[in-house]
Amino acid sequence: MKVSEIKTPVSSISGIGPQLTKALAKVNVFTVGDLLQYFPRDYEDRTRKVTFREQAANYGKVHTVAQVTGHEWFGYGRMKTLKILVNDGSGSAELICFNRAFLEKSLVPGTIITVTGKFEVKYGRLQSTAFEAIKHDDEGVIDLSSITPKESGIIPVYPLTEGLTQKALSKAVGHALQQYALGIENELPSHVIEERGLLQKGDAIRLIHRPSEMSQAAAARRTLVYEELFNFQKIIAERVYKRKGKPVGTMVEPVETTAKLSKPSGSQGSFDKLNHPIIDDPAFAGSLSPLQLDFFNSLPFPLTDDQRRVIYEMDAEIDRSYTERERVLNQLDRGMPPPTTPTFTMARLLQGDVGSGKTLVSLFLCLRIISWKGQCAFMAPTEILARQHAETTARLLAPLGVRTAFLTGNLRAKGRNQLLKALKEGEIDIVVGTHALFSSNVEYKDMELAVIDEQHRFGVLQRQAIIEKGRQSVRGFTFEPNLLMMSATPIPQSLALTVFGDLDISSIHTMPAGRKPITTYLVKEGNETNAYEAVRNELAKGHQAYFVYPAIDSDENIKSAERIFARLRDHIYPQYKCALVHSKVDEEEQVRILHDFRDGAIQVLAATTVIEVGVDVPNATCMVIEGADRFGMAQLHQLRGRVGRGDAQSFCFLIYSKDITETGIERMKALRQSTDGFYIAEQDLKTRGPGELNGTVQAGELGFRIADLSRDMEIMQQARNDAISTIVTQNGSK
Numbered sequence: 106m107k108v109s110e111i112k113t114p115v116s117s118i119s120g121i122g123p124q125l126t127k128a129l130a131k132v133n134v135f136t137v138g139d140l141l142q143y144f145p146r147d148y149e150d151r152t153r154k155v156t157f158r159e160q161a162a163n164y165g166k167v168h169t170v171a172q173v174t175g176h177e178w179f180g181y182g183r184m185k186t187l188k189i190l191v192n193d194g195s196g197s198a199e200l201i202c203f204n205r206a207f208l209e210k211s212l213v214p215g216t217i218i219t220v221t222g223k224f225e226v227k228y229g230r231l232q233s234t235a236f237e238a239i240k241h242d243d244e245g246v247i248d249l250s251s252i253t254p255k256e257s258g259i260i261p262v263y264p265l266t267e268g269l270t271q272k273a274l275s276k277a278v279g280h281a282l283q284q285y286a287l288g289i290e291n292e293l294p295s296h297v298i299e300e301r302g303l304l305q306k307g308d309a310i311r312l313i314h315r316p317s318e319m320s321q322a323a324a325a326r327r328t329l330v331y332e333e334l335f336n337f338q339k340i341i342a343e344r345v346y347k348r349k350g351k352p353v354g355t356m357v358e359p360v361e362t363t364a365k366l367s368k369p370s371g372s373q374g375s376f377d378k379l380n381h382p383i384i385d386d387p388a389f390a391g392s393l394s395p396l397q398l399d400f401f402n403s404l405p406f407p408l409t410d411d412q413r414r415v416i417y418e419m420d421a422e423i424d425r426s427y428t429e430r431e432r433v434l435n436q437l438d439r440g441m442p443p444p445t446t447p448t449f450t451m452a453r454l455l456q457g458d459v460g461s462g463k464t465l466v467s468l469f470l471c472l473r474i475i476s477w478k479g480q481c482a483f484m485a486p487t488e489i490l491a492r493q494h495a496e497t498t499a500r501l502l503a504p505l506g507v508r509t510a511f512l513t514g515n516l517r518a519k520g521r522n523q524l525l526k527a528l529k530e531g532e533i534d535i536v537v538g539t540h541a542l543f544s545s546n547v548e549y550k551d552m553e554l555a556v557i558d559e560q561h562r563f564g565v566l567q568r569q570a571i572i573e574k575g576r577q578s579v580r581g582f583t584f585e586p587n588l589l590m591m592s593a594t595p596i597p598q599s600l601a602l603t604v605f606g607d608l609d610i611s612s613i614h615t616m617p618a619g620r621k622p623i624t625t626y627l628v629k630e631g632n633e634t635n636a637y638e639a640v641r642n643e644l645a646k647g648h649q650a651y652f653v654y655p656a657i658d659s660d661e662n663i664k665s666a667e668r669i670f671a672r673l674r675d676h677i678y679p680q681y682k683c684a685l686v687h688s689k690v691d692e693e694e695q696v697r698i699l700h701d702f703r704d705g706a707i708q709v710l711a712a713t714t715v716i717e718v719g720v721d722v723p724n725a726t727c728m729v730i731e732g733a734d735r736f737g738m739a740q741l742h743q744l745r746g747r748v749g750r751g752d753a754q755s756f757c758f759l760i761y762s763k764d765i766t767e768t769g770i771e772r773m774k775a776l777r778q779s780t781d782g783f784y785i786a787e788q789d790l791k792t793r794g795p796g797e798l799n800g801t802v803q804a805g806e807l808g809f810r811i812a813d814l815s816r817d818m819e820i821m822q823q824a825r826n827d828a829i830s831t832i833v834t835q836n837g838s839k
């Protein structure tokens with residue numbers, strides 16, 4: 106069985122009760138298959154005993170067997186804290202038990218324990234506040250050095266969420282492995298496994314969770330990454346084959362890494378036009394369909410050169426897809442055999458910074474499709490963003506007679522059924538929504554354009570799923586829908602070729618006229634007051650501000666965000682209305698707060714990355730990002746794009762922590778220097794260290810479970826070659 110086919114609910118695993126089942130659901134682990142594919146983000150190497158004396162050489166980490174020698178207390182009242190004194194034969198140390206006073210009873214003097222954790226020298230003594238202590242039964246032992254520490258070996262470190270602990274997770278995975286690992290079958294062709302020196306799938310799954318040496322974890326990871334990228338490249342190769350109908354093998358060119366770079370300074374507007382022709386207004390207007398022309402004439406502003414160019418380019422492709430379609434339909438109608446090659450369809454990635462007017466471009470393309478009597482599906486990654494697009498679409502296009510609708514998972518049954526019926530009968534021209542757009546019960550009459558906004562937020566399979574909804578079979582011949590993916594986090598050209606080998610890429614480099622580049626300041630933690638004062642000036646002018654805190658996923662983070670926020674609200678800006686949104690605030694409340702912010706009823710909006718996408722408030726002129734060095738560059742760039750949407754000068758303050766790394770500073774500087782997303786994307790790739798295993802936000806850019814493009818490009822290339830030859834063999838080269 107394939108691991109993803111193990112659909113047994115996790116609750117059937119011994120040791121997984123209702124609590125744990127609920128916590129696992131939060132990280133999208135529902136089945137045993139999901140659990141087995143919930144990979145560690147890192148490992149802790151506890152194969153070796155590290156004594157107190159040796160700790161410094163091991164980055165301060167200790168893994169030793171020690172004896173409790175005494176207790177001390179320090180602080181008063183509620184702050185009174187237990188200190189457990191220990192000695193492992195090599196030296197002594199102190200375990201500081203914040204909120205763990207109960208250890209007084211269990212770790213009485215004389216107890217022998219395995220101590221694991223990070224230790225530091227403070228006030229001349231070796232201390233730890235974050236330690237693990239496991240009791241041994243051994244009694245009366247004299248030679249501590251002869252005892253092996255408990256829980257030795259390689260310990261997987263899983264990404265956690267509220268209610269999920271390393272121990273519980275690790276144990277659950279252990280049980281799942283015992284019951285299911287043997288039955289897991291390979292998904293890669295066996296010759297690939299052999300030629301590339303990979304592991305059997307079952308072994309890879311077992312060893313990624315339970316390596317006894319780091320090299321096993323590495324081999325397991327390589328196998329799983331390989332498989333993931335192979336599957337990914339296979340989908341691409343299949344798509345190219347379907348769309349272009351030529352042996353995909355001929356398309357493979359080695360990746361050119363010398364992608365053209367934009368200049369860092371004053372980058373907005375200064376980008377070399379790459380010799381693209383400029384389509385002037387009359388020529389452009391003349392190329393539009395009547396619906397598009399109505400829309401064009403209704404706009405209160407001129408389109409930018411880049412907007413006109415990309416609309417023009419894509420209009421031509423949409424027209425071509427329809428002419429080819431009609432020709433083939435005609436042939437089929439006359440009883441001729443279906444052609445052996447697929448008809449042409451558009452498949453484009455539209456890249457451009459936040460606010461560069463991509464949405465508007467996509468609406469023009471929808472209108473082109475509607476003029477041809479097709480339907481459009483417009484998909485966004487979050488409810489908030491989808492809603493905003495639905496509102497914009499309705500506001501701008503309903504006056505032209507376009508029938509729009511909004512579909513999310515939250516829609517109540519009655520409204521939903523009506524909507525689904527209308528969609529199926531072709532009474533809706535554009536449906537905007539979330540993942541709900543490709544739910545199994547959604548049917549389209551004739552969906553011929555899928556628009557995917559913030560495409561990097563969707564996984565490959567999800568993108569595939571929406572395309573499938575538009576696939577139509579007529580007498581044995583399959584027509585594909587047109588596809589437009591949009592992204593504000595440009596993918597460096599070097600990557601794009603490999604990752605989106607099947608897509609044509611259009612870019613918008615110019616911002617709408619009148620936009621002033623955002624001024625960015627770097628502020629070291631501790632000097633926040635300057636930023637707060639600058640924001641106060643802006644508020645006094647009637648403008649609004651965002652405050653952003655690092656992503657919230659744990660109670661601890663929420664508390665810290667709430668604490669900083671309380672200070673903001675009560676002490677720094679008491680005269681202004683402030684609100685906080687984060688992922689634990691329920692959706693309706695979030696929507697209400699965002700509405701109030703948009704209407705100006707709230708002046709200061711503090712948030713986690715919830716606001717990353719989907720908020721468009723031109724009056725907001727400043728953004729303060731706390732803990733900026735904890736965000737990815739692309740993410741910071743996206744966040745910053747929330748300001749600078751109106752005519753006024755906007756500001757962004759990146760507050761970075763005192764112990765920022767050197768690369769961290771470099772990344773901050775690149776952000777200060779440039780507001781060009783293309784430049785930032787390149788810098789991001791360059792400075793991104795070997796990210797920890799699947800841990801970072803950035804690793805999820807393409808929705809991979811385990812592959813990380815900042816370190817796995819070589820595997821990507823190999824997997825691509827293998828995938829292409831597999832597809833060519835399957836289809837036979839023509």
Ligand code: ADP
Binds near residue numbers: 406407412462463464
């Ligand atoms: P994106 O999707 O690229 O982030 P949007 O299409 O949402 O950008 O555009 C951002 C804002 O700029 C919207 O309010 C939109 O109406 C406006 N806008 C788009 N194109 C232009 C233009 N050519 N001139 C002025 N404003 C524009």
Ligand code: MG
Binds near residue numbers: 459
């Ligand atoms: Mg957008």
